[in-house]
Amino acid sequence: MATLRTPLPVNPGKGLGFMILGAFLHDILTRLKAQPHLYPKIDVTYSSSEPLVAPVALALTHNGIRLRFDGPDQRLRLIEVLNFAKTPLTYKNVDLVKPSDENEAEPMNAGSTKPNGPAFRQVYHKLFGPTFPGEYLQPKERTMYATGTYVLSYPGVAISFPLRDSAWSEKADFVELLSTSAASSANCLSIFDGSSWREAREDLYTRPCPHPRSLALGGRGRDNSPDEIEFVKICGHGHIEMLRRSSPSFHLILSETTTQDLVAELGPPDAIYRKNDRRLSIHKARTWSGDQAPYTGLPVQLDGLSDTDRSSVNNNTDESDFDDAPLAVNSSGISTECFYNYFQHGFDIFVSCPSSPSPGLVPSDTDEDQLPISTSTDRLVATKLLLHANIPGSYPFNRYRRSRWFLDPGQIWADNTTLNSESRFAVISAALQDAWRDTYANAEQARSLQRAMVLNRGWGDSPGSSCELLGGWEESGDASKTNREGHVPDGASALGNTELFGFPGLLFEVLKNDAVSCLTVY
DSSP: OOOOOSOEEEETTTEETTEETTOBHHHHHHHHHTOTTTOOOOEEEOOSSOTTTSOEEEEETTTTEEEEEOTTTOBEEEEEEOOTTTSOEEETTEESSOOOHHHHTSOOOTTOOOOOSOOHHIIIIIISOOOOOOEEEOOSSOOTTOEEEEEEEETTEEEEEEEEGGGOOTTSOHHHHHTSTTBOOOOEEEEOSSSOHHHHGGGTTTSOOSSOSSTTTTSGGGGGSOOOEEEEEEEETTEEEEEESSSOOEEEETTTOBHHHHHHHHOSOSEEEOOOOOTTGGGGGOOOOSSSOOOOOBTTOOTTOOOOOBTTBOOSOOGGGGOOSOOOBOTTSOBOOEEEEETTTTEEEEEESOOOOOOOSSOOGGGGGOOOOOOOSSSOEEEEEEEEOOOTTSTTTTTSOOOOEEEOTTSOOGGGOOOBTTSOHHHHHHHHHHHTGGGOSSHHHHHHHBOOEEEOOOSSOOTTTTSEEOSOOOTTSOGGGSOTTOOOOTTOOSSOOEEEEEETTEEEEEOTTSOEEEEEEO
């Protein structure tokens, strides 16, 4: 396997080549996978128990590069060059390491610890210039031949030099010390946002990032790209507020917002998907027959609940399975109901005929005052919104960027709980059940309405299977079914089945580790 010979420019505090700090995991991984000849192996490391809050790392083992992303927003926070021989680097058009036959012949061993970076004199006198004293990191075992690490820090970039521990002294001049034979050439270069590595690492994964999330907004085509959506606020009664980076919020009103509104505010969809499968309509005959009809839940009744199928995920159900509204057709008799797939925004919008509005997030007297929506087929409007979490190891991983949402904080949940995209479903379910407890006839009815419907994600090819996932989802999972390239063979899945849980106006797709993979608002 040949090494990467196209130099990547080092931009302190900004990025390495096209890998810009603050960019989405989805954007970076998509760009890397589009160049398999340059990046033939990608290892994704994540936490199987806390995939929504723990950092995610991409290791480009054939290129000597590691990328670290925060968990909640999945934005690039740290770039590390661990092997200078595998990826040529430049700073202000000057090579960090001069190409040589020795470097080209070095074996492609990602775990090699042999220093192959620039010498201290090169860094301090020719590349980055003078700086303040750095910090010395002692080895775990301080023996005669132990080696520590001296981190030389500049604004937005830090370089690490192996240093013989026996030569270290706090009183020594670090310039003289690193210029001696006690110090080796650099073995790591880190790019981050901050004035120094010591200051930046304190809040590396939580500090506000000055750069856009989307690579498109950071490039020449940013004037033609729609503004990125930072959060989605779910207000109930079909009202959804999309908070944007620099533009005013976009208010999406289900059964009122038209397709023209969507294109004007969000840009044209990345894809449009039509499907006419209605295999789940059998469940719609199961309705509540008690004295007081409680909210519709799973699997007692599926009216109004949304399917989690998109053009990019091979499921066995379709959105139209759950609709009572008449099927919209054009003059040729072809259904015009469809999904607007916004991969760069992290969600899908189902476009169909208007339907009755959903209730609020909690029971209220105003629910009965809601006027019915006309079911005319003369116009198509947004009727459902599907928000994707982009969880590593899940079936649709890297098909969408991560979409962050929260339920209206104006509603006081039990114990002042915050319900958002990073919350475990057990917490969300407990809060919603508590809010709707007065609508249950008894405890048995409450349990019946919260039975999960199983959704199989293991049949067919996973769209995110072209990289190797190293998290390990279930202790009982059959890891042997995943081959060396990370592809999941037919009939196997890194995750397996998920479960669907319904509440008024909300449908949650939940993974086995209690993380919400997809939230549908209807």
